[in-house]
Structure formats: C-alpha cells, structure tokens
Amino acid sequence: xxxxxxxxxxxxxxxxxxxxxxxxxxxxxxxxxxxxxxxxxxxxxxxxxxxxxxxxxxxxxxxxxxxxxxxxxxxxxxxxxxxxxxxxxxxxxxxxxxxxxxxxxxxxxxxxxxxxxxxxxxxxxxxxxxxxxxxxxxxxxxxxxxxxxxxxxxxxxxxxxxxxxxxxxxxxxxxxxxxxxxxxxxxxxxxxxxxxxxxxxxxx
Numbered sequence: 001x002x003x004x005x006x007x008x009x010x011x012x013x014x015x016x017x018x019x020x021x022x023x024x025x026x027x028x029x030x031x032x033x034x035x036x037x038x039x040x041x042x043x044x045x046x047x048x049x050x051x052x053x054x055x056x057x058x059x060x061x062x063x064x065x066x067x068x069x070x071x072x073x074x075x076x077x078x079x080x081x082x083x084x085x086x087x088x089x090x091x092x093x094x095x096x097x098x099x100x101x102x103x104x105x106x107x108x109x110x111x112x113x114x115x116x117x118x119x120x121x122x123x124x125x126x127x128x129x130x131x132x133x134x135x136x137x138x139x140x141x142x143x144x145x146x147x148x149x150x151x152x153x154x155x156x157x158x159x160x161x162x163x164x165x166x167x168x169x170x171x172x173x174x175x176x177x178x179x180x181x182x183x184x185x186x187x188x189x190x191x192x193x194x195x196x197x198x199x200x201x202x203x204x
Contacts (some may be wrong), residue, residue: 001038016072020109022084027088030060031080032061063091073144098131132163132177135158136163140187143188146191152193156194157199158198164198
C-alpha cells in the first residue's frame with residue numbers, strides 16, 4: 001500500500017515518520033530537526049533521539065511521532081487529517097497541558113472528595129476531556145497502528161490503572177466513552193496477543 005499522506009508509491013515506517021512530505025512539514029512546524037540519513041531503521045532513529053536529545057526535546061519529538069501516526073490513522077479510517085502546522089501545534093499543546101497537570105505541587109493539598117453540582121441557571125456546562133479519555137484514545141490509535149503495520153504480538157503499557165480496569169469489565173459501558181472501549185475490545189478480540197499492561201508512572 002502506498003503512503004496515505006503524500007501518495008508516495010511505498011509506505012514503510014521510515015517513510016511514514018521521517019521521509020513523507022507530511023511528516024517533514026510536521027517536524028518543521030514543531031521546530032525539531034531530525035536527521036535520519038545515517039539510520040536504516042526506526043529503532044535506530046529512536047535510539048539516536050534518546051541519546052542525543054535533552055529530556056524536553058525528546059518529549060516533544062515523541063509527541064510529534066504520535067501526532068503523525070494519529071493523523072495517518074485518521075486518514076486511513078476516516079478519510080481526513082490535520083494540516084501539518086495544526087498537527088504540531090495541537091500535539092505540543094497537549095504535551096504542555098499534560099506536563100502542567102502532572103507537576104507535583106508544593107504545600108498541602110485538600111484531597112477531600114468534591115461532588116459535582118448543577119450549574120446555576122443560564123450557565124452552560126462544558127465537560128473537559130479527562131486524562132482517562134486521552135489515554136483511551138491513544139490506546140485505540142496505537143492498536144490501529146500496530147494492526148495496520150501487521151504486528152501480531154504487542155504489549156501496550158499504560159500508567160492509567162482506570163484504563164486497564166475498564167478493559168477487564170464484562171458489563172456494557174454506557175458512558176460517553178463506551179463506544180471507544182468497545183472498539184478497543186474488538187481489536188483485542190481480533191488479536192489475542194494484543195495485551196494492555198499497567199505500569200506505575202515511575203517505571204515509564
């Protein structure tokens with residue numbers, strides 16, 4: 001199958017993430033320089049990035065990789081993709097929000113349970129996407145990528161315990177995320193060696 005993003009006649013992992021015009025424009029929009037001329041495999045590229053980039057740049061590079069294959073999957077399954085500039089901006093924005101939300105606060109924290117209350121009259125209630133929702137979407141995209149690359153034995157690691165527990169439940173999930181959970185379970189049923197494992201954040 002040819003490249004879905006630039007119509008090149010061959011699509012492989014190196015092309016998808018680094019050589020494709022869409023990928024290159026996304027890297028440029030993120031202001032990250034990636035030189036793959038001396039590397040023959042995706043694994044070699046990742047090892048080079050890990051050994052030469054500082055932690056902050058490495059995190060930015062990984063989220064750009066995620067954005068590229070997420071948009072590739074969106075083009076495959078839904079026939080649409082973001083512009084490279086939007087793909088870079090939104091993914092790096094998500095990384096910034098995630099980093100900010102996971103900074104360990106100083107001082108005492110009020111951990112008392114807070115219950116939801118009805119908004120006052122004439123106010124509109126907007127529910128923001130939770131980290132669980134983000135993890136679930138990332139898992140679904142990852143499984144679709146692994147499936148499209150014909151990988152049969154894959155372990156997906158997550159530090160979101162709620163995610164692994166949700167996938168183990170036998171009851172039908174009627175929440176707003178139920179359809180995504182169903183999609184994940186259907187892929188796992190097609191690939192018996194697709195496994196989701198919980199790891200503690202310190203082990204990531």
